[in-house]
Structures are given as C-alpha cells and as structure tokens.
C-alpha cells in the first residue's frame with residue numbers, strides 16, 4: 001500500500017531505510033556468529049573503508065527540507081538513503097525533525113541549501129519570506145513545489161537582494177518517487193544548481209535521464225507546468241476511451257483490454273499502468289465519484305498558451321472536463337435545452 005513516509009525520524013537517528021555503505025560492514029557467513037566489533041579488517045577491507053569514507057566526505061551534504069507531506073516525507077527518506085543529512089521541518093510537529101524554521105537554519109552548516117516542498121502560493125510565499133530573513137549570503141533556496149513559474153523570478157530577485165541563491169525545481173514522480181526516483185526539471189544559475197547537485201543526484205531516477213537544467217529561473221517550473229498539462233490530456237484520453245469501452249455491450253472485459261495494452265501497443269505508458277492498478281482494485285470504479293480537482297498547473301498551461309497564441313485544444317478540453325465534473329447539473333446545458341426548445345420545439349426534461 002502506498003503511503004507517505006511519515007516516520008517522524010529524528011534527524012539525529014538513522015531513519016529506518018538508512019543503509020550503511022558497504023565498506024562499513026563485514027559480512028557474516030550464514031549460521032556463524034556475528035563478527036565482533038573489534039574484528040580485524042584485512043588490508044583490502046581497510047583500503048575500501050578508507051575510500052568509502054573519503055567518498056562520503058566529498059559527496060555528503062546537509063539539506064534543510066521544509067514540507068514533509070506526501071512528497072517531502074518520501075524525498076527526505078530517499079536523500080538520507082543516499083547518505084546525506086536531511087533536517088526536516090513541517091508545521092505538523094508529528095512529521096518534523098525540528099520545531100521551527102529558525103531551528104532548522106541554526107542546525108545547518110553554511111553555506112546552506114534549503115528545499116521548500118509545500119503547497120504552491122501562499123504557503124510557499126510565507127516560507128520563502130521567512131527564509132529570506134533567516135538565511136545568509138551564499139545560501140541557496142530550492143522551490144520544489146508546483147509553484148507558478150511567474151512566481152520564481154520574484155522569489156529569485158527578493159533572495160538575490162540578500163545574496164541568497166534561488167533554484168526552481170519541477171518534481172515529477174508522485175508518491176512512487178521513493179522507489180522509482182523523482183524526475184527533475186530545474187531552472188536557475190549554474191552556480192546555484194551546482195550547490196544542490198548532490199541532492200538532485202540522490203533524488204533522480206537511475207539511468208541517463210530524469211534530470212534537466214531547463215534554463216534560467218522559472219524554466220524548471222514552466223517545464224513542469226507543461227508536463228502536467230500533458231498529464232491532464234493523457235489522463236483524459238485514457239478516461240474517455242475507458243468510458244466508451246464500458247458503455248458498449250460487445251466488449252465484455254474492459255479491464256483485460258486495458259491490461260493487454262500494457263505491452264506492445266502504441267499507447268502503453270506509466271499512466272496506463274496506473275489505470276490498470278486502479279481497475280484491479282475497483283473493476284468499474286464503482287467506489288469513486290466522477291469528480292476531479294485541479295491544483296493550478298493545468299489552468300496556468302492554458303493561460304501560457306493564450307499568452308503565446310499557441311493552440312492547446314486537448315489540454316484545454318481536459319481542464320474543462322474537470323470543471324464539468326464538479327457540477328451536479330449543467331447550467332449551460334439548461335440553456336442549450338431551452339434554445340433547442342425555443343427554435344425547434346424539441347423536448348426538454350424538467351429539473352429534479
């Protein structure tokens with residue numbers, strides 16, 4: 001079952017998933033007693049241990065992480081597993097390692113890197129404002145939430161006036177990121193990004209892809225915004241296809257059709273895999289109401305399309321489909337019904 005990591009680990013103790021680097025442990029043959037603490041290391045083991053410690057010294061860094069919910073909680077765990085130190089703050093004390101932002105900043109050695117992972121808008125603004133007062137020149141703030149890209153320039157300017165760097169990071173991967181890694185789209189100056197790189201490396205998926213320095217400040221969130229616009233339209237297409245398949249009598253097992261599409265088809269994707277997961281739990285989605293919220297990225301994508309005169313019919317339609325999902329009845333369809341009745345005498349249905 002997928003749950004955010006709400007372990008509430010103290011930053012002073014090793015989190016449950018922490019793995020000791022291989023050079024620091026000695027293997028114990030099955031059935032034998034565990035090696036005693038004072039067991040002698042061979043020359044090769046001692047050299048490996050030395051290399052491991054040197055490696056950690058060079059690469060380990062400290063991170064302050066603010067917002068330990070569905071995303072930040074798992075990110076803290078993934079970064080710690082990579083051997084870095086994470087001090088987490090959340091306004092929910094059950095999740096936090098420290099009791100205030102000031103305490104978090106006080107525990108970090110300079111130059112500090114602080115990652116903000118709270119809801120976009122007012123929450124992000126207030127955290128960045130407070131950090132602006134607490135941090136020192138040479139420190140760096142990363143906004144990893146789904147902030148509107150137009151906020152980034154303002155945040156970068158406000159912090160730059162105090163000598164503090166700013167990086168905007170679009171993060172993709174959801175609650176699966178702990179195991180699969182988080183795809184990262186970052187914007188900002190190379191000098192600021194370099195300070196955060198060990199953390200980006202810890203978060204990103206294995207392999208060659210999953211990290212991009214997309215451009216200047218704002219480019220990371222702009223890229224993530226478009227990513228989410230695409231996400232809307234892809235989900236909408238799967239959803240529409242699914243409804244049509246469910247509607248007709250000739251297709252007797254829609255769930256199996258979706259499952260079969262997972263291999264070999266043109267339309268296989270991770271979203272399709274997740275649709276199959278959802279249908280495994282609830283074959284006809286009977287347990288759900290057809291209602292979908294949105295958090296902003298879809299509408300900002302449509303606004304950017306208008307600003308740039310770029311036609312986005314699929315993404316716009318998928319945003320509007322969510323608005324429609326929130327209506328019990330359709331005022332506009334009342335008007336359509338009234339007009340058809342007016343001009344053509346077509347039948348109407350009475351309000352319930």
Ligand SMILES: NC(=O)C1=CN([C@@H]2O[C@H](COP(=O)(O)OP(=O)(O)OC[C@H]3O[C@@H](n4cnc5c(N)ncnc54)[C@H](O)[C@@H]3O)[C@@H](O)[C@H]2O)C=CC1
Pocket residue numbers: 066067068069070071072089090091092095117118119120123126127144145146147171172173174175295
């Ligand atoms: N859930 C997802 O799939 C993804 C979410 N995001 C973005 O990441 C950010 C966090 O999202 P989630 O973890 O899903 O949200 P969440 O609601 O699970 O967690 C947010 C956390 O921030 C804390 N918080 C809120 N205001 C705070 C403040 N002023 N000071 C300290 N802590 C504060 C809350 O107590 C909560 O624990 C949002 O900007 C979201 O849009 C980005 C990618 C994927």
Ligand SMILES: O=C(CO)[C@H](O)[C@H](O)COP(=O)(O)O
Pocket residue numbers: 146171172173174228231293294295296297298
């Ligand atoms: O960024 C995400 C996934 O990539 C978040 O899950 C985001 O909340 C999805 O957008 P919306 O809430 O508007 O559906």
